[in-house]
Amino acid sequence: MRLLLLACLRAQTGNATTAERIQSHLHAAGHICVLKDAFRYESPAEIANLTSADKFDAALAIHLYKGGRLLQGSRIPFGIIFGGTDINEDIKCEEKRRVMGEVLGEARFAVAFTMKMKELAATEWPDTRKKIYVQTQGIKTTPSETFDWYRFLQNADIPTDTDNLHVFLLICGLRRVKDPLYLVDVFSEWHRKDPSVHLGIIGPAVDPHFTNEVKEKVKRAPGIHLLQEMPQDDLHAAMKRCFAVVNSSISEGMSAAILEAMDLDTPVLARNIPGNAAIIKHKDTGLLFSDPQEFVVLSKSLMNDPIMEREIVTRAKDYVKKLHSWECERKAYQTLVLGLQ
Numbered sequence: 001m002r003l004l005l006l007a008c009l010r011a012q013t014g015n016a017t018t019a020e021r022i023q024s025h026l027h028a029a030g031h032i033c034v035l036k037d038a039f040r041y042e043s044p045a046e047i048a049n050l051t052s053a054d055k056f057d058a059a060l061a062i063h064l065y066k067g068g069r070l071l072q073g074s075r076i077p078f079g080i081i082f083g084g085t086d087i088n089e090d091i092k093c094e095e096k097r098r099v100m101g102e103v104l105g106e107a108r109f110a111v112a113f114t115m116k117m118k119e120l121a122a123t124e125w126p127d128t129r130k131k132i133y134v135q136t137q138g139i140k141t142t143p144s145e146t147f148d149w150y151r152f153l154q155n156a157d158i159p160t161d162t163d164n165l166h167v168f169l170l171i172c173g174l175r176r177v178k179d180p181l182y183l184v185d186v187f188s189e190w191h192r193k194d195p196s197v198h199l200g201i202i203g204p205a206v207d208p209h210f211t212n213e214v215k216e217k218v219k220r221a222p223g224i225h226l227l228q229e230m231p232q233d234d235l236h237a238a239m240k241r242c243f244a245v246v247n248s249s250i251s252e253g254m255s256a257a258i259l260e261a262m263d264l265d266t267p268v269l270a271r272n273i274p275g276n277a278a279i280i281k282h283k284d285t286g287l288l289f290s291d292p293q294e295f296v297v298l299s300k301s302l303m304n305d306p307i308m309e310r311e312i313v314t315r316a317k318d319y320v321k322k323l324h325s326w327e328c329e330r331k332a333y334q335t336l337v338l339g340l341q
Contacts, residue, residue, distance in 0.1 A: 084253020138329030147237030191223025
């Protein structure tokens with residue numbers, strides 16, 4: 001089949017990474033899967049013209065609103081992959097909720113990353129429950145063998161001669177829902193007392209206005225470093241070398257960065273929200289914090305207890321291998337698209 005896959009394709013963002021992964025799964029089954037950036041289109045009419053001109057047999061969209069609304073009234077069958085903010089945030093807007101309900105009604109199937117996400121959608125649109133499948137994200141990490149950690153630290157203005165350096169990495173697109181400033185004040189205060197701790201915020205400038213706000217805040221916050229986005233292999237290598245990966249999002253579908261950190265034997269400290277709690281068992285496969293002060297308390301406990309750290313990363317790695325298999329995800333999508341024929 002010739003398949004169209006609509007997603008927000010800003011480089012180094014979760015949706016783009018997910019889209020590329022699904023594309024590779026479908027190519028492996030012999031399909032042609034063409035990625036298109038949903039932000040480049042404004043109406044279903046434009047997509048109808050595209051699918052007709054390029055002779056697509058079927059379509060997929062990531063994000064029930066951003067991608068799905070463009071497939072309303074589609075002449076070809078389509079499936080939907082929930083993004084996270086669609087079910088967690090956009091559903092609160094009456095107009096978006098109406099559109100998403102119509103899209104889900106037309107879709108042949110929908111994919112939720114977690115059972116919780118499926119239940120939220122099925123509660124809102126009960127008639128669609130049977131067409132919503134739960135498929136966790138498949139994870140494969142590829143840390144670069146030539147990555148230079150010390151040059152990375154120097155470029156970030158993190159001193160390399162500090163005893164017992166502890167670098168925390170917060171990996172996210174710079175937009176409000178990711179809340180990268182949530183920990184800045186308390187972390188900077190901690191850094192003043194303990195210069196060995198540093199927080200690096202790394203990711204693309206998704207929201208230019210908010211990015212400027214982040215830059216201004218970070219300038220005045222010792223111990224906080226705003227880093228340039230980087231190739232996936234280098235990012236994985238940096239994650240492997242850092243002390244812990246942090247997630248402070250207001251809302252998440254399923255954070256690939258968290259799962260990648262688990263696969264790389266790196267501890268995770270994540271904000272206690274449903275999307276994160278769905279994949280992290282507190283003090284078992286990671287640490288969940290409910291406010292910035294608790295983040296610091298938990299971070300210190302992790303730093304001071306290497307046995308707990310080792311046990312957490314071991315269990316987290318086992319969890320990813322069992323429940324976030326790349327091959328299982330590949331088979332699932334290859335099977336689902338057969339329903340679009």
